[in-house]
Amino acid sequence: MNEQTQLAGISRRRFLGWTALLSVAVSLPARVWAWARPEAAFAATGIDAALTGLGGTPTVHDAIQFTTPDIAENGAVVPIRIEVDSAALPNVSKVSVLVEMNPNPMAAVFDIAPDTEVYIETRVKVAQTCNLYAVVEADGALYMQSRETKVTLGGCGG
Amino acid sequence: MSRIKIRAQQADGVTEVKALMRHPMETGMRKDQAGESIPAHFITEVAVFHGERTVMQGYWGAAVSANPFLGVRFKGGEAGDTVKVTWVDNQGGTGEGETTIR
Numbered sequence: 630m631n632e633q634t635q636l637a638g639i640s641r642r643r644f645l646g647w648t649a650l651l652s653v654a655v656s657l658p659a660r661v662w663a664w665a666r667p668e669a670a671f672a673a674t675g676i677d678a679a680l681t682g683l684g685g686t687p688t689v690h691d692a693i694q695f696t697t698p699d700i701a702e703n704g705a706v707v708p709i710r711i712e713v714d715s716a717a718l719p720n721v722s723k724v725s726v727l728v729e730m731n732p733n734p735m736a737a738v739f740d741i742a743p744d745t746e747v748y749i750e751t752r753v754k755v756a757q758t759c760n761l762y763a764v765v766e767a768d769g770a771l772y773m774q775s776r777e778t779k780v781t782l783g784g785c786g787g
Numbered sequence: 788m789s790r791i792k793i794r795a796q797q798a799d800g801v802t803e804v805k806a807l808m809r810h811p812m813e814t815g816m817r818k819d820q821a822g823e824s825i826p827a828h829f830i831t832e833v834a835v836f837h838g839e840r841t842v843m844q845g846y847w848g849a850a851v852s853a854n855p856f857l858g859v860r861f862k863g864g865e866a867g868d869t870v871k872v873t874w875v876d877n878q879g880g881t882g883e884g885e886t887t888i889r
Contacts, residue, residue, distance in 0.1 A: 666846040733849070733850065748803075
């Protein structure tokens with residue numbers, strides 16, 4: 630997507646936010662490679678639209694190890710881990726985390742430098758019991774693994 | 788500039804970085820006790836550097852938990868090398884933390 634098409638389709642507020650972001654990105658050290666936040670995926674309000682924003686429908690791949698708790702007592706803090714066996718699935722460049730039933734399913738995306746480990750650990754909010762998706766991009770194709778996490782206390786309270 | 792707690796440990800050629808950031812990660816969907824919307828305030832970009840090299844850069848939505856934890860691994864770090872983590876939020880706030888690999 631080039632800048633023009635992206636600018637044409639967004640609100641003034643988001644445009645302002647985006648330019649503010651750009652100026653910050655410019656002031657960061659030059660060694661940061663180009664920022665390319667997948668705005669369409671983050672703005673999506675359904676899992677299908679979020680996946681479309683990432684580039685399409687991923688196929689399930691066993692090389693992705695996606696670890697989430699079976700039951701999360703507190704949906705506001707759900708630890709997740711994504712690991713990819715690079716021998717079985719090489720050239721992974723992106724790792725994304727999606728939470729199916731959140732107001733915006735897209736939670737985070739990580740650009741991974743070439744020739745390093747594909748290993749991400751973080752904590753996300755999960756509004757209610759649902760599937761969590763780990764989506765990776767390798768050589769331009771999307772792969773995923775999903776896991777259900779049961780939530781006893783929703784993640785929207787903070 | 789908010790300080791990030793960070794630790795980096797190397798074993799068998801792989802460096803594990805663990806970072807803990809202080810941030811409210813407000814979604815913009817919550818209301819305060821007076822019923823007023825609490826504005827969205829969350830980290831949008833985070834990056835991990837090994838010396839001059841960017842090993843990971845991430846984009847976050849408001850669904851990342853408050854006071855975010857980030858763990859990443861990369862190849863090629865040596866004991867004594869510098870590892871740095873930075874973030875930028877949607878209100879222009881920034882955070883940074885630096886350590887040396889053990």
